[in-house]
Amino acid sequence: MSHPPIETILKRLDEAYPGATCALNYQTPLQLLIATILSAQCTDERVNKVTPSLFQEYKTARDFAEADLETLQEEIRPTGFYKNKAKAIQTCCRRIVEEYGGEVPSTLEEMVTLPGVGRKTANLVLGETHHIPGIVVDTHVRRLAKRLGLTQHDDPEKIEQDLMRLIPRERWTLFSHQLIHHGRQVCKARKPACDRCVLKDLCPSSTA
DNA sequence: CTCCCGATAT
DNA sequence: ATATCAGGAG
Known part of the structure; x- marks a missing residue:
């Protein structure tokens, strides 16, 4: 199964969400x-x-x-x-x-x-x-990975494996946070804002 | 597969 | 009214 060019996706996400990180507040x-x-x-x-x-x-x-x-x-x-x-x-x-x-x-x-x-x-x-690379497959990552055509699976562990295969290891953590931010702000579950999505031209699910 | 479960957006 | 939200266990 073909999918959009990973390098382009990573570049666009970097431009849109530089230094995306966890939104949970914590000290330890x-x-x-x-x-x-x-x-x-x-x-x-x-x-x-x-x-x-x-x-x-x-x-x-x-x-x-x-x-x-x-x-x-x-x-x-x-x-x-x-x-x-x-x-x-x-x-x-x-x-x-x-x-x-x-x-x-x-x-x-x-x-x-x-x-x-x-x-x-x-x-x-x-x-x-601990800065240990890992793909964080939450509800947003699962939804966006499927919409982008990066996986065909529903099982989080299989999605994790598919994304690990596609994304360079050193980008796993940042990529997860970027997808989550994009999922929250633009590629929302109920009403995705395809018209202001930086990936719309290469997304198989885009309606814009 | 089902259950847990309150708060918010649509 | 109902789908959804940084899931995991039985």
Whole structure:
């Protein structure tokens, strides 16, 4: 299956979104991990509204490990899936305390064994805090990769493999952030703004 | 596959 | 009213 020229896509994205980065607010790897768990099926804007007070109350993995679960649930409730997320944060932090000395593990294999942490979360955290290249396949990356004809798959792991094959390794993290920004601002799920898309002339799905 | 689940845009 | 939002687990 043919697809648009990758070099052109990368160049256009660089011009449109230079230095695109994570929109979640955080100071430490642990904070980014918590924020990313909270971001599942929820806008980053809403996560950023909850995390300042949360991170002021809970400083370390041990603090989250020892938190009252119902209190934690209420504190993160606006992000949705709050029972699952609170439990994930707590069990996750307990394992970080017990098995990793309170530090977020630094490899993908270790990260994905943590409860509530899948490849999307692991790749995002490792890319940001350890500069380990990885494709972050979230809802935006999945949608744009398909619209651009860069993959035919729906399974996030297969999409990740397709994109890793197409994109130079050193660009994986930046490319993910750029696609996500483009997905949020222009190539939106419900009403894509093809008329102001920098990729419209080479996008198989463009209506402009 | 289903379930978790509140907030916002359309 | 309903689709969607920086997903992951059972």
